[in-house]
Amino acid sequence: MRREIRFSLNGEPVSAQVAPHETLVEVLQEGFGLYGARESCAQGLCGCCTVLVDGRAVSGCLYLGMLVEGAEVVTIEKSKDLDAVQQAFVEASAFQCGFCTPGFVLMTRQLLDEMPDPSEDDIRHYLAGNLCRCAAYPEIIEAVKLAARKRRKS
């Protein structure tokens, strides 16, 4: 039932034995020991499981592992060096428990790729699909603005 698929994971070519029912989060956790994308609501509503597939954010808890065959998959673990978004999240104290943070970081990068200078309203709407139960929302807005400034400067 398992089938070997090949894809690019954080820039490296990899292969994995994947069963048809396995989600992308399961493939990343069980096959590669990557836990930054994590299942929480299991309905694609909270954003904790966010993974980039071919440059687009997907809900890894709903996205079937098989579908990444031949794709470029990027997770929060791609780099150990903090980019402007991660630095901004630290400086703005934009997280508490940290469980939702990787999803917010990945979505913020995608937001700033599309809108280098987003308004507060843009930020709220773009990130509306990510939930933070610690409710660090005001700090996240601040972090996104700060990250935008940092990216524009560099």
Next chain:
Amino acid sequence: MKRATQSTETPQVGRSVPRLESWLKVTGRAEYVHNLRLPGMLYGKIFRSTVAHGRIRRIDVSAAQAVGGVHRVVTGEDVRRLIAEPYFGPAFHDQPILALDKVRYVGEAVAVVLASDPHVAEEAAHLIVAEYEELPAVYDEVEAMTSKAIVHDALKPAGTFPDLKHVKGRTNTNVALDFRLRHGDARAAMEKAHHVFEHRFRTQQVMHTPLEPLVSVAESTESSLTIHTASQSPSFVRIEVARLLGWPENRVRVRVPFLGGGFGAKLYIKLEALVSVLSLATGRPVKISLSMEEQFFTITKHASTFRIKSGVRADGRIVARECEVWWNGGAYADIGPRVTQKSGFTAPGPYDIEHVLIDSYALYTNLPPAGALRGFGIPQLVWAYESHTDLMARELGIDPVEFRRRNLLREGRPQATGTVMRDAATDKVLERLSLLMDWEKPFEHGAGTLKRGRGIAIGFKACVSPTTSLAAVAVNADGSCIVYCSTADMGQGSDTAMAQIAGEVLHMAAESITVVHSDTDVTPYDMATLGSRSLFHMGNAVKLAAEEARAKLDALRKELGLPADCDIADIFKKKYGMQAGNVTGTGSYIPTYKSPDANGLTDNATPFWMVGATGVEVEVDTETGRVRVTRMVNVADVGTPINPRIVETQLSGAAIMQLGFTLLEKMQFDERGQLRNASLAEYRIPGFLDIPAVITNEAVVAEQRTGPFGAKGVGETGTFGVSPAIANAVHDAVGVRISSLPLTPEAIFMAMQK
């Protein structure tokens, strides 16, 4: 990210140190139990009750057992073969590890399927068949007082708390605890009052929804257990699991890494006893990770009903108050009886009232168990007494701020218990809120279909007492420092705060200090991370431990004849001839406390008071009833903040969470006790589009003289005033009073039609 060891004269306390674990969290590398896999590990999936109250007639696990890949299916009877009395709980030993003889709510755990593949376990769990003889059920907390449906045949208090001993063995009752307080003669004073007001308020059942759902792993040998768990109370888990097994504490080890949120959901025993038994039964490591849906069947926040009555003099002074509060504890007591008493005694609010009468009841019902949720009962009480305060002020024609000002319980005055208020800046908080809200200025109430209103509310809390924290601080031969404490960092920033406290004493940068996460084989006892107690209690313990380490270093330095400004490393080098050795300081903190007498009175009820107030401006759409909070101001007395930035995020986060409980969240049950909205699709928590456009948070200048460097707890304070402030603002906007939470558009719209 390398952390340099450095000595510094820079103050560590009062500095907004970025969280020590920042790098781990923004790169997705923080350790959660969620991530843990052990060799040979089995996954457990739970089969749950479909009836609210019933005797278990038969559980047929044969089809589940026959599924390929299923290792074993375990029921309550299997557990009873391992442990004769498999009941746990912090206040009552009432909750079975798996249902025994009876089920008491829809969703109660009845059996577990174990398999190496969680999908196999889940599939097999669907094949279990259970038959029940259904019994009458009770869901409402007030009905539970007199219902013929009795949830527990006999009450079984744990014996830990003296005030619960008298209910031991009681039958034919759902009242787990009846707390009473009599201060003066409220009934007589009420008769003499110029005005008497009486109202009834209700709060709904809600759930914590930590985004990391409850998860525990146990591994065992014949004579030892290691439990890796997302728990706020590792020491309690060790003691309770050891008690269940009849083992000494040193054979049970409990490890807790970071928590993906807690809010009170991860206290006491949740999955820990179950995974322990399953691991002992199979000899394999066992992991159970709940789904978001299953969390709704595990722990919730008390629904409540509060009847409040006040007698007011002609000059607007409240002279008498009666409070009757019914707490819906669900099927198992959890910490409900503590909520009933420890929060119950603050039911009259932060007001100076001469005659007070309180009756507070913890009730069993056939709903999922209720425990502590960010406020330990306080938000339910503030909802009622601050809605009541606003209604009285309106009726009397007195400005709501002025009415509160006239009645406020101030520094040096006795609270209802008789305990004198110390270091509680109620007046500063109220005045500062009034100022930030521009209360004295005229307010535009809107026009057309968009009406505007504003409201305020102030609440207070007595920290639960007495509780104990221990800590150790080690200074290594190179001068680096390690703090050992069992406080769980669930996002509140305790690691950072403890490092700042130790750093302040030892003149080291907080960033250079390592805080060891709870491991009961290593870190000393701590009551639990709950009720905003840790910064005060553990903070004091860490401070004492650091002071002892520093004293030992100083003594050693003097003994070796080294100058006062020498490096710590030089001390060890001279003493041991090389980089070797270390010094360890320990600290233990328990505040003084006096149990209340038969009238609920004591002159020492709590080590510290928390004060929180919220003001809001709202817009109400008169065509839909929808409320939009356009501005929110949270003001609090948190003592002197250790880390101002983290304090601000705690106040803001707590207030937004309470905003969800005010406007959005409600667990909806059908007439058979079946929960209808156990998912984030149907149970909506606040997201970006729900939060106020403008949020201001402020800690007033204050000092908790008994706290570490003047600090006290803050985790819950932001929740206190939110719900009644919004209801008061809605009343101001459209003239209707909603007395049940949440304030849905439907409730407001319907009220406006009357």
